[in-house]
Amino acid sequence: xxxxxxxxxxxxxxxxxxxxxxxxxxxxxxxxxxxxxxxxxxxxxxxxxxxxxxxxxxxxxxxxxxxxxxxxxxxxxxxxxxxxxxxxxxxxxxxxxxxxxxxxxxxxxxxxxxxxxxxxxxxxxxxxxxxxxxxxxxxxxxxxxxxxxxxxxxxxxxxxxxxxxxxxxxxxxxxxxxxxxxxxxxxxxxxxxxxxxxxxxxxxxxxxxxxxxxxxxxxxxxxxxxxxxxxxxxxxxxxxxxxxxxxxxxxxxxxxxxxxxxxxxxxxxxxxxxxxxxxxxxx
Amino acid sequence: xxxxxxxxxxxxxxxxxxxxxxxxxxxxxxxxxxxxxxxxxxxxxxxxxxxxxxxxxxxxxxxxxxxxxxxxxxxxxxxxxxxxxxxxxxxxxxxxxxxxxxxxxxxxxxxxxxxxxxxxxxxxxxxxxxxxxxxxxxxxxxxxxxxxxxxxxxxxxxxxxxxxxxxxxxxxxxxxxxxxxxxxxxxxxxxxxxxxxxxxxxxxxxxxxxxxxxxxxxxxxxxxxxxxxxxxxxxxxxxxxxxxxxxxxxxxxxxxxxxxxxxxxxxxxxxxxxxxxxxxxxxxxxxxxxxxxxxxxxxxxxxxxxxxxx
Numbered sequence: 001x002x003x004x005x006x007x008x009x010x011x012x013x014x015x016x017x018x019x020x021x022x023x024x025x026x027x028x029x030x031x032x033x034x035x036x037x038x039x040x041x042x043x044x045x046x047x048x049x050x051x052x053x054x055x056x057x058x059x060x061x062x063x064x065x066x067x068x069x070x071x072x073x074x075x076x077x078x079x080x081x082x083x084x085x086x087x088x089x090x091x092x093x094x095x096x097x098x099x100x101x102x103x104x105x106x107x108x109x110x111x112x113x114x115x116x117x118x119x120x121x122x123x124x125x126x127x128x129x130x131x132x133x134x135x136x137x138x139x140x141x142x143x144x145x146x147x148x149x150x151x152x153x154x155x156x157x158x159x160x161x162x163x164x165x166x167x168x169x170x171x172x173x174x175x176x177x178x179x180x181x182x183x184x185x186x187x188x189x190x191x192x193x194x195x196x197x198x199x200x201x202x203x204x205x206x207x208x209x210x211x212x213x214x215x216x217x218x219x220x221x222x223x224x225x226x227x228x229x230x231x232x233x234x235x236x237x238x239x240x241x242x243x244x245x246x247x248x249x250x251x252x253x254x255x256x257x258x259x260x261x262x263x264x265x266x267x268x269x270x271x272x273x274x275x276x277x278x279x280x281x282x283x
Numbered sequence: 284x285x286x287x288x289x290x291x292x293x294x295x296x297x298x299x300x301x302x303x304x305x306x307x308x309x310x311x312x313x314x315x316x317x318x319x320x321x322x323x324x325x326x327x328x329x330x331x332x333x334x335x336x337x338x339x340x341x342x343x344x345x346x347x348x349x350x351x352x353x354x355x356x357x358x359x360x361x362x363x364x365x366x367x368x369x370x371x372x373x374x375x376x377x378x379x380x381x382x383x384x385x386x387x388x389x390x391x392x393x394x395x396x397x398x399x400x401x402x403x404x405x406x407x408x409x410x411x412x413x414x415x416x417x418x419x420x421x422x423x424x425x426x427x428x429x430x431x432x433x434x435x436x437x438x439x440x441x442x443x444x445x446x447x448x449x450x451x452x453x454x455x456x457x458x459x460x461x462x463x464x465x466x467x468x469x470x471x472x473x474x475x476x477x478x479x480x481x482x483x484x485x486x487x488x489x490x491x492x493x494x495x496x497x498x499x500x501x502x503x504x505x506x507x508x509x510x511x512x513x514x515x516x517x518x519x520x521x522x523x524x525x526x527x528x529x530x531x532x533x534x535x536x537x538x539x540x541x542x543x544x545x546x547x548x549x550x551x552x553x554x555x556x557x558x559x560x561x562x563x564x565x566x567x568x569x570x571x572x573x574x575x576x577x578x579x580x581x582x583x584x585x586x587x588x589x590x591x592x593x
Binding site: 010012015034085086105107115121150157183242263 | 316317322323324326331333334336337338342347394395397400401404414415417419420421422424425426427429430431432433435436441457460461488517518520521524525545549552553558561562572573575576
């Protein structure tokens with residue numbers, strides 16, 4: 001009896017372990033099966049490089065959204081990476097201990113704030129701010145980039161901080177002993193040694209930025225055309241899916257799912273890069 | 284030999300304190316240094332500035348939302364019935380609780396069992412383990428809108444569950460599965476092997492050891508993972524819009540369409556007529572997230588202290 005129970009539970013545990021494999025497989029299958037035929041019908045080239053998206057005229061080119069996602073993500077990196085990296089250096093090497101106890105929970109909290117709240121904050125604060133500063137409609141690529149830059153901060157900070165802390169203290173001490181100042185020791189020996197960990201954090205941030213949906217929709221303007229300037233509206237792949245899925249039918253709906261497939265492929269590539277870098281950090 | 288090592292360690296510890304004593308630089312010395320190397324001063328200023336910007340950004344967001352939102356927390360917002368007059372968030376709040384419980388009910392056992400397999404049963408170098416790890420990592424990176432699409436295609440359309448509490452809960456369960464798995468794995472790994480050996484030595488079987496000895500000592504770690512998952516579920520919007528729908532009434536059964544608090548807030552702010560109510564909803568969401576974060580931190584810290592004692 002006891003033996004039987006052991007075997008049954010072993011099978012239960014094994015099955016549970018298989019669930020995550022099954023989930024990834026199911027996600028791939030369902031997305032590709034539903035998305036690829038639409039791409040074929042529209043034509044791969046036309047779908048990926050067409051710059052007109054007019055579902056009512058059966059024009060399905062998602063280049064504007066691919067570019068939109070890339071631009072907004074790049075903008076988020078320009079805003080988020082320098083600040084995030086320097087904050088991580090601060091937390092790991094400059095921060096007085098009592099202050100650390102106050103700041104760290106805030107940064108953890110930052111990671112937990114729902115993206116709708118970020119989006120709403122962007123809508124109520126950043127959009128009017130951009131409108132006043134530049135005299136344009138405030139729903140712009142700039143607004144989305146700044147907001148996303150803020151949202152990826154906690155990701156970059158926590159990964160970068162961990163990898164900076166993992167650098168052996170000898171590096172720092174050696175540099176000090178050679179007469180370098182504290183700042184130069186940190187920036188010229190410790191930070192370069194943590195390079196691959198920091199890169200991993202940045203890539204994780206890219207993944208978050210490119211996949212972010214709600215916050216972007218609420219501030220980016222969402223015009224379905226090729227973005228042509230920082231102060232113009234932009235629509236990302238994620239925004240395109242959420243905006244139109246509600247009423248889309250037939251090929252239109254499938255084209256949206258195909259947009260999801262393209263996004264998914266982007267994410268898989270980013271994931272792959274991340275795990276390669278992570279393995280490098282460990283080794 | 285062992286004695287020698289300890290003494291040399293002690294010595295180095297002692298000399299380290301001395302060195303730090305010598306190394307303490309006065310303000311004057313520092314200023315002289317910065318004068319000689321202005322680049323160091325610039326770096327110092329940049330670092331402090333960045334940290335300030337980060338803290339200011341999050342602080343500003345919190346304070347702004349709280350100041351704008353708290354005065355709008357009227358009793359009207361907590362009426363039992365939602366209508367476009369009162370924009371009550373109570374149904375959405377109750378649905379959020381349902382959604383969270385249901386998702387955790389699905390993902391919790393699966394995640395914990397999978398972690399038990401990985402830590403307690405799988406042999407080292409087992410191929411399956413690395414495959415499971417890679418897939419879990421992949422799941423972590425998938426954006427919520429892709430989960431939403433998948434949920435729509437699989438649960439809503441293929442399984443014909445319609446836009447419902449159940450579809451939403453299953454979608455979210457897949458989303459938080461890797462979180463629960465990873466934290467449980469870590470918690471199980473940190474249980475000392477002597478516990479297991481002791482249990483085996485007293486004649487307990489594998490299963491008994493896992494459930495009576497290993498799991499109870501890993502509970503705080505597992506709990507902090509589950510709380511983390513709760514945070515993600517409460518904040519999720521994109522994965523739910525096309526799986527759970529947006530009906531603003533308390534769910535009657537598993538197959539009724541529901542909206543959670545985050546979706547409610549998105550819809551409110553999208554309409555643009557109810558900004559004040561959206562602020563109030565944001566406050567409630569923030570309070571929930573802060574509580575969840577605090578609880579997770581607290582338990583994790585307690586867990587760390589407990590293992591340190593052992």
